[in-house]
Amino acid sequence: MAKFAAACLALSAVSPSLPQSRVDGNSTPVFPAKEQLSYTVEWRLIYAGNAVLKVDPTGSTDGAPWQVKLHLESAGLVSKLYHLDDNYHVEMDNHFCAASTNLDALERSRHRETSVRFDRNRGKASYIERDLLKNSVIKTAETEVPPCVSDIIAALYKLRTLPLEPGHPQQIVISDGKKTVSARIEPQARETLKLKSGTFETIRCEANIFNGVLYNRKGEFLVWLTDDARHLPVQIRARMNFPIGSITLELDKEEHS
Numbered sequence: 512m513a514k515f516a517a518a519c520l521a522l523s524a525v526s527p528s529l530p531q532s533r534v535d536g537n538s539t540p541v542f543p544a545k546e547q548l549s550y551t552v553e554w555r556l557i558y559a560g561n562a563v564l565k566v567d568p569t570g571s572t573d574g575a576p577w578q579v580k581l582h583l584e585s586a587g588l589v590s591k592l593y594h595l596d597d598n599y600h601v602e603m604d605n606h607f608c609a610a611s612t613n614l615d616a617l618e619r620s621r622h623r624e625t626s627v628r629f630d631r632n633r634g635k636a637s638y639i640e641r642d643l644l645k646n647s648v649i650k651t652a653e654t655e656v657p658p659c660v661s662d663i664i665a666a667l668y669k670l671r672t673l674p675l676e677p678g679h680p681q682q683i684v685i686s687d688g689k690k691t692v693s694a695r696i697e698p699q700a701r702e703t704l705k706l707k708s709g710t711f712e713t714i715r716c717e718a719n720i721f722n723g724v725l726y727n728r729k730g731e732f733l734v735w736l737t738d739d740a741r742h743l744p745v746q747i748r749a750r751m752n753f754p755i756g757s758i759t760l761e762l763d764k765e766e767h768s
């Protein structure tokens with residue numbers, strides 16, 4: 512569940528040549544820029560929690576110029592049934608190459624930490640998963656990776672800088688530390704999306720990461736990006752078979768500094 516939670520907030524950048532776009536009459540910078548996006552999470556039409564995705568050009572511990580933090584917390588009835596408090600952290604460079612990732616997942620009565628380090632010189636990704644309550648190692652793995660590989664979150668930012676046109680698919684190399692794939696991203700159609708936070712002209716994209724590609728669970732992963740230079744991820748939806756069903760994230764607020 513922890514890895515899936517991170518994935519659901521993910522597919523949605525750091526290119527100094529991109530122009531600026533205007534939103535609500537104000538000049539809003541595209542990447543590179545400090546940005547915080549807040550989402551409401553809905554599960555089967557029920558309010559399920561909140562997510563905050565923050566990218567910051569400072570404070571990296573791995574020498575990468577960018578760090579991204581994702582916080583996901585359940586709320587309401589869903590929190591009583593399945594309490595979840597996850598924190599995901601990735602260090603990445605200007606080309607969205609991941610240097611390291613860390614997931615601290617507190618779910619129900621479990622508390623686990625999953626860390627991945629991407630070693631470019633060795634061409635290896637090292638994976639380790641720990642049970643923090645039992646102070647034990649659950650799983651370790653090492654896999655070969657290309658010189659530049661994105662984790663699921665860095666892939667979201669990379670997607671935002673790519674030219675998106677329906678009928679013209681893109682490929683992004685993604686790794687979770689155990690498996691590395693070239694994921695196909697398919698811009699499907701332009702849609703007008705009416706959300707509580709506003710009305711957006713978007714491009715709907717499907718990221719092929721389920722069905723044994725990166726994750727074995729059967730399903731589809733859709734992301735709606737604004738049809739402008741920013742490609743702001745305003746809605747993200749994962750549709751899966753019973754018992755999970757659909758999980759939808761809707762943009763509630765964006766902040767810049």
